[in-house]
Amino acid sequence: MSAKVRLYVDHPLGAGQSVPLDRDQAHYLFGVMRLAQGTRVALFNGRDGEWQADVAEAGKRGGSLTCLEQSKPLQLPPDLWLIFAPIKKARTDFIVEKAAEMGAARIMPVVTDFTNSERIRQDRLQAHTVEAAEQCGGTYVPEVADLQKLSRLLDHWPEDRQLMFCDEAEVGNALELAADAHKDAPWAIVIGPEGGFSDGERKRLAAMAQSHVVSLGPRILRADTAAVAAMTLWQKTLGDW
Amino acid sequence: MSAKVRLYVDHPLGAGQSVPLDRDQAHYLFGVMRLAQGTRVALFNGRDGEWQADVAEAGKRGGSLTCLEQSKPLQLPPDLWLIFAPIKKARTDFIVEKAAEMGAARIMPVVTDFTNSERIRQDRLQAHTVEAAEQCGGTYVPEVADLQKLSRLLDHWPEDRQLMFCDEAEVGNALELAADAHKDAPWAIVIGPEGGFSDGERKRLAAMAQSHVVSLGPRILRADTAAVAAMTLWQKTLGDW
Numbered sequence: 001m002s003a004k005v006r007l008y009v010d011h012p013l014g015a016g017q018s019v020p021l022d023r024d025q026a027h028y029l030f031g032v033m034r035l036a037q038g039t040r041v042a043l044f045n046g047r048d049g050e051w052q053a054d055v056a057e058a059g060k061r062g063g064s065l066t067c068l069e070q071s072k073p074l075q076l077p078p079d080l081w082l083i084f085a086p087i088k089k090a091r092t093d094f095i096v097e098k099a100a101e102m103g104a105a106r107i108m109p110v111v112t113d114f115t116n117s118e119r120i121r122q123d124r125l126q127a128h129t130v131e132a133a134e135q136c137g138g139t140y141v142p143e144v145a146d147l148q149k150l151s152r153l154l155d156h157w158p159e160d161r162q163l164m165f166c167d168e169a170e171v172g173n174a175l176e177l178a179a180d181a182h183k184d185a186p187w188a189i190v191i192g193p194e195g196g197f198s199d200g201e202r203k204r205l206a207a208m209a210q211s212h213v214v215s216l217g218p219r220i221l222r223a224d225t226a227a228v229a230a231m232t233l234w235q236k237t238l239g240d241w
Numbered sequence: 242m243s244a245k246v247r248l249y250v251d252h253p254l255g256a257g258q259s260v261p262l263d264r265d266q267a268h269y270l271f272g273v274m275r276l277a278q279g280t281r282v283a284l285f286n287g288r289d290g291e292w293q294a295d296v297a298e299a300g301k302r303g304g305s306l307t308c309l310e311q312s313k314p315l316q317l318p319p320d321l322w323l324i325f326a327p328i329k330k331a332r333t334d335f336i337v338e339k340a341a342e343m344g345a346a347r348i349m350p351v352v353t354d355f356t357n358s359e360r361i362r363q364d365r366l367q368a369h370t371v372e373a374a375e376q377c378g379g380t381y382v383p384e385v386a387d388l389q390k391l392s393r394l395l396d397h398w399p400e401d402r403q404l405m406f407c408d409e410a411e412v413g414n415a416l417e418l419a420a421d422a423h424k425d426a427p428w429a430i431v432i433g434p435e436g437g438f439s440d441g442e443r444k445r446l447a448a449m450a451q452s453h454v455v456s457l458g459p460r461i462l463r464a465d466t467a468a469v470a471a472m473t474l475w476q477k478t479l480g481d482w
Contacts, residue, residue: 217482232473
């Protein structure tokens with residue numbers, strides 16, 4: 001019997017472990033998906049891999065599952081940050097969902113000189129990563145960081161973290177060149193906002209010792225397209241693909 | 242004076258050419274964007290490159306532009322078809338937009354054994370490609386084909402067109418291997434529907450002489466993510482990036 005439902009829970013998982021369900025989870029499993037007692041479910045919590053579990057108690061306002069056996073070990077994504085400037089709501093949601101699917105370890109919205117939107121709902125974006133992880137079979141949920149200024153992030157940039165800088169104004173193909181020297185280093189991808197980076201930001205990013213300028217082709221990509229394209233190139237060259 | 246607005250028109254473009262505007266275009270340029278007579282606009286029609294033009298007449302229900310000089314030659318994308326099974330409306334819209342941005346020449350929605358949605362609005366999808374081309378600086382608008390059955394498309398498959406088959410159930414890395422032998426061939430990318438291909442479809446696709454199986458990493462990607470990731474790999478290895 002294979003599980004049709006894959007659910008993220010914030011609870012330890014292990015053989016024989018009982019996992020309580022909150023109201024929303026019970027509503028989803030028993031109200032929406034109509035699971036009955038004894039139905040198999042796949043669980044993950046971002047730490048203990050994926051576990052098969054059976055419905056032990058099914059109620060309208062709660063219930064519990066019992067863990068049986070591990071079906072996947074924890075698979076951490078590469079140590080890759082995705083840094084981007086939040087744009088329109090739907091496209092920001094999309095970037096966050098895609099970062100979880102594509103295997104980023106951390107998602108970092110930043111305010112740039114030309115950022116249009118300066119507010120995010122961190123909890124809502126985090127919920128998107130959970131849903132994406134449930135859907136894509138991942139056992140890890142990337143953290144969505146609080147919004148911060150790009151300039152402040154760069155002020156405290158970790159010395160060993162390499163930076164894939166996707167600059168639409170530049171022609172660069174530095175990723176293959178960087179692959180051998182920085183294969184095991186932590187990395188970050190930085191995607192410009194609509195309207196691009198300011199001259200000051202571009203100069204600063206390009207001048208960083210950790211910076212590797214990469215072109216994403218001859219057409220100007222929207223930020224959400226650029227995020228997926230950049231993660232694809234990175235995963236293929238340096239990541240877990 | 243550089244153009245702030247980039248507009249697709251279905252009209253010949255050339256030095257001194259007068260370009261009439263229909264009601265929708267006039268509403269956009271003069272009602273929404275509030276352009277006045279003499280304002281510079283960039284035009285393209287998918288055939289004659291990009292032209293700078295000035296507003297000659299601005300009216301509520303129409304108007305005209307006068308072409309001055311070509312600002313970009315026509316840049317055709319590589320001969321790449323993107324074949325995909327339409328999914329939920331927002332994600333189908335997204336795939337079509339992304340195909341135009343990423344540089345596909347033709348967008349072909351297909352019905353597969355496990356396709357959920359069997360209707361598309363071809364005209365609406367075509368309008369998305371126009372908007373994407375306006376936005377990304379492209380001078381070409383990919384055609385959105387009518388919905389057809391995948392099986393029928395494969396029945397009449399062109400002998401020389403290579404096929405990048407992104408199969409979540411397979412591990413394959415055939416693209417680099419194919420790059421030398423089929424660098425100048427026409428290509429197609431085929432993306433599976435939610436729920437994947439049927440066994441029959443997978444066998445048929447894998448058995449084709451033109452088929453090159455490519456893996457998109459260890460996580461299961463949604464169809465829209467897979468489309469962008471596959472086009473990225475293709476453009477990087479065989480295309481115009």
